[in-house]
Amino acid sequence: MTVELISVGTEILLGNIVNTNAAFLSCECAKLGLSCYYQTVVGDNAERLALVLKTALERSDIVILGGGLGPTQDDLTKEIAAKVCGKEMHLDEDAKKHIEDYFARKGKVIPDNNWKQAMIPADSVVLHNPNGTAPGVIIEYGEKRVILLPGPPNELKPMFLDQVVPYIRDMLPGIILSKTVKICGIGESRVEEMIEDMINAQTNPTIATYAKTAEVHLRVTAKADDEAQAKKLLKPVVKELKNRFGTTIYTTDEAVTLEMAIAELLLANNLTISTVESCTGGLLAGRIINVPGISDVFKTGFITYSNKAKRKLVGVKKSSLEKYGAVSRQVAEEMAVGLKDFTKADVVISTTGIAGPDGGTKEKPVGLVYMCCMAGNVKVTRELNLNGNRAKVRESAVANALILLRECLLEYVSENTFGKE
Amino acid sequence: MTVELISVGTEILLGNIVNTNAAFLSCECAKLGLSCYYQTVVGDNAERLALVLKTALERSDIVILGGGLGPTQDDLTKEIAAKVCGKEMHLDEDAKKHIEDYFARKGKVIPDNNWKQAMIPADSVVLHNPNGTAPGVIIEYGEKRVILLPGPPNELKPMFLDQVVPYIRDMLPGIILSKTVKICGIGESRVEEMIEDMINAQTNPTIATYAKTAEVHLRVTAKADDEAQAKKLLKPVVKELKNRFGTTIYTTDEAVTLEMAIAELLLANNLTISTVESCTGGLLAGRIINVPGISDVFKTGFITYSNKAKRKLVGVKKSSLEKYGAVSRQVAEEMAVGLKDFTKADVVISTTGIAGPDGGTKEKPVGLVYMCCMAGNVKVTRELNLNGNRAKVRESAVANALILLRECLLEYVSENTFGKE
Numbered sequence: 001m002t003v004e005l006i007s008v009g010t011e012i013l014l015g016n017i018v019n020t021n022a023a024f025l026s027c028e029c030a031k032l033g034l035s036c037y038y039q040t041v042v043g044d045n046a047e048r049l050a051l052v053l054k055t056a057l058e059r060s061d062i063v064i065l066g067g068g069l070g071p072t073q074d075d076l077t078k079e080i081a082a083k084v085c086g087k088e089m090h091l092d093e094d095a096k097k098h099i100e101d102y103f104a105r106k107g108k109v110i111p112d113n114n115w116k117q118a119m120i121p122a123d124s125v126v127l128h129n130p131n132g133t134a135p136g137v138i139i140e141y142g143e144k145r146v147i148l149l150p151g152p153p154n155e156l157k158p159m160f161l162d163q164v165v166p167y168i169r170d171m172l173p174g175i176i177l178s179k180t181v182k183i184c185g186i187g188e189s190r191v192e193e194m195i196e197d198m199i200n201a202q203t204n205p206t207i208a209t210y211a212k213t214a215e216v217h218l219r220v221t222a223k224a225d226d227e228a229q230a231k232k233l234l235k236p237v238v239k240e241l242k243n244r245f246g247t248t249i250y251t252t253d254e255a256v257t258l259e260m261a262i263a264e265l266l267l268a269n270n271l272t273i274s275t276v277e278s279c280t281g282g283l284l285a286g287r288i289i290n291v292p293g294i295s296d297v298f299k300t301g302f303i304t305y306s307n308k309a310k311r312k313l314v315g316v317k318k319s320s321l322e323k324y325g326a327v328s329r330q331v332a333e334e335m336a337v338g339l340k341d342f343t344k345a346d347v348v349i350s351t352t353g354i355a356g357p358d359g360g361t362k363e364k365p366v367g368l369v370y371m372c373c374m375a376g377n378v379k380v381t382r383e384l385n386l387n388g389n390r391a392k393v394r395e396s397a398v399a400n401a402l403i404l405l406r407e408c409l410l411e412y413v414s415e416n417t418f419g420k421e
Numbered sequence: 422m423t424v425e426l427i428s429v430g431t432e433i434l435l436g437n438i439v440n441t442n443a444a445f446l447s448c449e450c451a452k453l454g455l456s457c458y459y460q461t462v463v464g465d466n467a468e469r470l471a472l473v474l475k476t477a478l479e480r481s482d483i484v485i486l487g488g489g490l491g492p493t494q495d496d497l498t499k500e501i502a503a504k505v506c507g508k509e510m511h512l513d514e515d516a517k518k519h520i521e522d523y524f525a526r527k528g529k530v531i532p533d534n535n536w537k538q539a540m541i542p543a544d545s546v547v548l549h550n551p552n553g554t555a556p557g558v559i560i561e562y563g564e565k566r567v568i569l570l571p572g573p574p575n576e577l578k579p580m581f582l583d584q585v586v587p588y589i590r591d592m593l594p595g596i597i598l599s600k601t602v603k604i605c606g607i608g609e610s611r612v613e614e615m616i617e618d619m620i621n622a623q624t625n626p627t628i629a630t631y632a633k634t635a636e637v638h639l640r641v642t643a644k645a646d647d648e649a650q651a652k653k654l655l656k657p658v659v660k661e662l663k664n665r666f667g668t669t670i671y672t673t674d675e676a677v678t679l680e681m682a683i684a685e686l687l688l689a690n691n692l693t694i695s696t697v698e699s700c701t702g703g704l705l706a707g708r709i710i711n712v713p714g715i716s717d718v719f720k721t722g723f724i725t726y727s728n729k730a731k732r733k734l735v736g737v738k739k740s741s742l743e744k745y746g747a748v749s750r751q752v753a754e755e756m757a758v759g760l761k762d763f764t765k766a767d768v769v770i771s772t773t774g775i776a777g778p779d780g781g782t783k784e785k786p787v788g789l790v791y792m793c794c795m796a797g798n799v800k801v802t803r804e805l806n807l808n809g810n811r812a813k814v815r816e817s818a819v820a821n822a823l824i825l826l827r828e829c830l831l832e833y834v835s836e837n838t839f840g841k842e
Binding site: 014015016022027030036037039208277283284286288292298302306312356357358394 | 433435439448449457460461464469473629631698701704706710713715722723724726730733734778815
């Protein structure tokens with residue numbers, strides 16, 4: 001079954017906003033096993049919108065339109081879709097009540113033009129919008145489906161996941177089930193090499209690779225008659241991936257991020273953590289602290305951007321700074337040791353590097369980063385040569401620091417577990 | 422003159438990557454004064470790509486295709502474009518030499534399939550690619566232009582700005598000149614209210630508004646016969662905006678970010694800065710440190726996520742934490758005062774808040790953030806109620822902290838300047 005996406009909005013055509021809705025919908029449709037061959041962006045213009053929709057309906061089974069469901073005269077996605085599909089509009093009492101309730105909750109008077117949002121084309125399923133006033137609509141147009149969603153991502157995403165996904169699942173023969181295997185610390189081309197035989201031999205399940213900064217995600221997707229059957233198909237493939245990639249897999253749960261996996265390790269083992277950052281300047285702590293509940297183990301972080309701060313706060317030796325320079329293996333190690341002395345945290349990590357654009361030399365080019373992690377007796381120092389501009393070098397340094405942190409944690413936990421046996 | 426964008430790549434259709442190239446190209450085309458009515462995404466499929474390109478050529482003057490210029494058999498944008506335009510392909514000696522030089526510099530052997538990248542359609546302008554092996558191409562097809570660009574953003578963007586922009590400018594009668602006025606600390610709807618009369622009366626120059634987190638950017642665009650004329654048209658409008666928005670305008674230079682404007686103030690007045698963060702947990706320092714050269718004034722930052730760290734590092738009183746709670750005006754102030762005592766920095770700023778999803782109460786809901794900034798005798802504490810999920814609350818808190826920082830800096834600098842007179 002094929003799907004096609006149409007994003008409606010002049011602000012996308014002007015480059016004012018990046019079309020993240022299309023990426024989200026494409027990704028979710030791929031998970032459902034739908035094939036998407038076209039995405040289109042068109043402005044709030046009746047003629048061009050009708051043209052694009054007609055073209056899409058000629059070549060795709062499902063057409064999803066995002067945006068243009070607002071209350072103003074400019075918003076005409078619903079009216080045009082109804083016209084193209086030859087459906088009359090009528091006032092939907094449920095949608096009307098929802099709008100009344102929404103404004104009552106906010107203690108506001110309903111503007112006159114908001115009633116437009118309660119008008120629904122005939123032969124449609126109304127999609128409830130808990131995060132706004134514009135209801136979504138699924139128009140049943142013969143065998144085809146035209147799905148209208150509000151443009152704001154915080155309205156579109158939950159509406160799609162909670163109401164459209166189940167609707168589409170019901171349309172499909174059998175079911176589609178995915179499992180995401182998230183790998184860190186191995187490059188994309190190496191990952192692809194390691195599973196080349198599996199990809200070449202794949203029929204059902206299929207494996208798709210997604211490259212992220214310092215991570216590769218493998219999505220394994222099975223089609224089957226029912227969920228039990230799909231799970232049975234997924235199981236041996238996921239098992240084989242676990243065999244091949246071992247502990248470089250940090251999760252098989254799509255919702256879990258690398259920092260969440262690390263937080264889980266810290267919390268489960270009751271280990272506190274501290275950070276001391278130079279080139280990453282707070283971004284490493286910033287990412288760790290993005291995990292809710294991390295306050296139980298993350299107590300303190302330092303940003304020692306100047307040499308003086310490195311000396312004063314974490315006791316880096318003046319002689320080391322002079323002899324090896326601030327960006328060196330020795331200073332990264334002294335930062336970690338000094339941090340541990342100061343905070344008494346169970347796990348500490350340091351970063352120091354040259355983010356650019358200036359400050360690089362032939363011996364120490366832009367992108368050179370040292371980091372040191374200590375977890376109990378485990379101590380690992382790493383040298384990296386990262387590519388890209390200042391922002392990219394810092395982002396990659398943070399990702400690599402998280403990977404180092406996880407490796408040290410795993411080693412420490414495994415040693416301590418063995419020790420206790 | 423109209424332009425249309427076609428992004429070629431299965432990875433966009435799968436939702437693997439967000440189409441940032443389209444946003445970039447749309448934005449740059451708008452600056453050139455081109456009207457963009459359609460953007461399309463299509464996979465690396467000969468038939469569908471040809472269909473999309475033909476449709477685009479029927480309705481637009483310039484068609485820009487991004488992606489599909491790689492060396493593999495899958496990459497067929499150039500071949501299909503040549504076919505649709507009825508142009509023969511020939512080996513371009515310059516392009517061939519560039520590929521040879523590129524691989525020689527990297528000390529690598531040239532794979533056989535890379536020669537494909539030196540094949541160019543007849544009646545074309547070859548665009549040099551300093552960041553990769555795929556040259557870009559402008560096919561001159563009657564009055565129309567088909568512009569082919571490599572997909573990787575770090576190749577596409579400089580090629581477009583350095584080579585395509587001048588080419589298109591030459592095609593246009595007269596010139597287009599823009600000036601971006603960046604405003605912080607006023608909401609989008611308030612900004613629009615304040616310039617409603619200007620927008621309603623606009624003909625040339627035009628004003629377009631772009632909303633960012635805690636910022637609004639106004640792009641003023643003039644069309645004229647020559648640059649001097651365009652500048653003359655822009656000047657009174659920019660002046661009027663400066664009158665209306667005063668010091669909330671932090672720059673009229675498109676390349677300058679809010680943190681860069683702040684860094685400039687710090688560096689120009691030789692003021693050092695320190696940060697102490699709770700809810701923003703390093704992200705505020707992380708953003709300030711994104712400015713190259715900031716190391717001259719940013720020495721130290723603290724992340725005091727736990728109450729203990731707040732007490733130990735920046736001397737927050739135990740009684741204040743007990744009486745007012747960690748998220749309070751008093752604690753934000755004590756953090757700033759303690760930070761100033763510790764680091765002796767000229768300017769200090771603190772943040773403490775509830776980022777969620779848990780930890781909120783009726784009195785102190787998720788999104789409540791306090792921040793305190795001190796610059797010399799200037800001391801301002803601010804309470805904010807921010808919307809969104811954990812990541813959004815933290816991002817907004819960082820943006821608002823930068824705005825507070827700038828306000829205090831301006832006040833301090835103006836007071837000190839007056840004092841010296």
